[in-house]
Amino acid sequence: MAPTIPATNTRVLRVKNVAGLHAVNESYFSIEQTPKPEVHDGEILVRSLYIGLDPCPLDQAVKEPLRGFGVGEVVETKHTQFQVGDIVSGPSLTWDAYSLQKEPAKTLFIVPNARQLAEQNKVPLSAYLGILGMPGLTAWQSFQLYGDLKAGQTIFVSSAAGGVGQTAVQYAKLKGLKVIGSAGSDDKVEYLKKTLGIDHAINYKTQDVKAEIQRLVPEGLDLYFDVVGQESLDIALETTKRFGRIITIGTVSNMNHDGGSPQTPYVHKNLHLIYVKELRIHGLSAFNHFGVFPAFWTETQSQFAAGLLQATEVVEDGLVNVPKTFAKILDGSYRGKVVIKVADL
Ligand SMILES: NC(=O)c1ccc[n+]([C@@H]2O[C@H](COP(=O)([O-])OP(=O)(O)OC[C@H]3O[C@@H](n4cnc5c(N)ncnc54)[C@H](OP(=O)(O)O)[C@@H]3O)[C@@H](O)[C@H]2O)c1
Structure with missing residues (x-):
């Protein structure tokens, strides 16, 4: 059964301009509660499961939702290519508990077999942000x-x-x-x-x-x-x-x-x-190469499931931990891919 969508949404925002990624600290972020986004024709709502913290530019304007690679589950859809329950990944997932996607077909991929492989403990969903991401x-x-x-x-x-x-x-x-x-x-x-x-x-x-x-x-x-x-x-x-x-x-x-x-x-x-x-x-x-994700997954999901590839990850729990985790991403404290677990599947 699809989980109930709460009336409020938790969101991570940047509140200051960044003068270089090595300078970012916790005070650059705030965590706010916003109303649950309304879904219009052509849009979908994605429940965030994991977001990846990449040492990439935070180039959205101050107070705009921050975006990056994430993995989530479609919980509401008004787009013919997406069904409730699809597991999606892509660069447009916002650092929200519930992420509104206005042009999902342009920026998100449905990850084939992701749910089954996760439920069978063969490929964790977080891997789609690192070795399979x-x-x-x-x-x-x-x-x-x-x-x-x-x-x-x-x-x-x-x-x-x-x-x-x-x-x-x-x-x-x-x-x-x-x-x-x-x-x-x-x-x-x-x-x-x-x-x-x-x-x-x-x-x-x-x-x-x-x-x-x-x-x-x-x-x-x-x-x-x-x-x-x-x-x-x-x-x-x-x-x-x-x-x-x-x-x-x-x-x-x-x-x-x-x-x-x-x-x-x-x-x-x-x-x-x-x-x-x-x-x-x-x-x-x-x-410039996201179009190869399907071919990439065809080869690497089975290699991962067979134990030929492994994911080394640092998993921090909850959007509340984004500011302190992001602030440390470049200082060498972490080994491997740094991800935030937002919710269970
Ligand atoms: N071209 C692309 O499409 C593409 C895609 C993904 C990432 N990137 C770029 O690739 C780089 C790494 O990304 P990632 O995802 O692998 O990041 P990451 O693992 O999170 O990188 C952080 C690591 O970089 C190392 N580091 C930090 N400062 C350093 C320095 N001064 N000299 C040498 N190593 C330093 C640290 O490890 P140590 O403890 O070993 O120093 C740190 O743990 C970033 O610049 C990112 O923007 C490019």
Whole structure:
């Protein structure tokens, strides 16, 4: 039986402009009660189950509902493509207990088999925000288009214990690559080696990443998957072999509020190596590739259910915990994908 929809809705709002994601603290948010949204023709109402906290720009205006990737259940529908009970995911779910979706067909995907796989304890719904969600799709699609992954090759992944990084190392391991990654603590290094089974892990805060890669792979890397940017991209240019590939998907070390662009300018020191070594460099923005979600899920849901992929998550309970959790997302406290559980299925 569909749950009763309460007359009031809990909502997380941003109340101040953000001068860079590294500066966000709890005082940037407020939690308010609003009336239950009215659903009009073409719209649906989604009961939030999980929302993902991504280090992405909070680019909605102050006091506008914040949006991001979430997973929810359709509880009211005036749209022919959506039925009550569908499990949906997409970038337009607001940080509300009940999220009104005005153009659901443009921004939400019905996740096939999600309810059954969750009820059978084969794939938790939170996984659609991490390894089976936007972070996973970022790594998966980057590899599909630009990875040219071949068993026996060597890949380096920066920020390997993070939301995108942990998926990149797992897909690369599944393809039979030798995987090296970096992270910001010994605890994360142990997790990468023992839990995710990567071949070598480097603590970038206490070790010299470039020297370590050169020691471990004197012939040079086949592929460098970069989440961090700046000095990390300099190291990529230095440590990839001739004809090597670099995939760049983030600049987590230096994030602005307006699109993830670097907050302070950075001058790359060795761009000549692109032509000297005839490197291939590709960027990818997942936001241009959401159409591949169905194909991505077809492959990865069964891999997950078979135990070939795993989700490392930090799950905090309740919208009330969004402000304190978001404020810590970039400081390295968390390992893996950070999600807020809003309600039970
Ligand atoms: N191109 C795309 O489509 C796309 C898609 C998703 C994400 N992204 C971008 O990718 C980046 C990571 O996203 P995510 O979801 O994987 O995030 P995440 O796991 O939540 O990233 C947070 C982690 O980044 C690391 N970090 C923070 N500051 C750092 C610094 N100065 N140097 C190196 N590492 C630092 C920390 O781990 P340590 O403790 O290891 O330092 C922290 O735990 C972000 O910039 C995001 O915007 C891009």
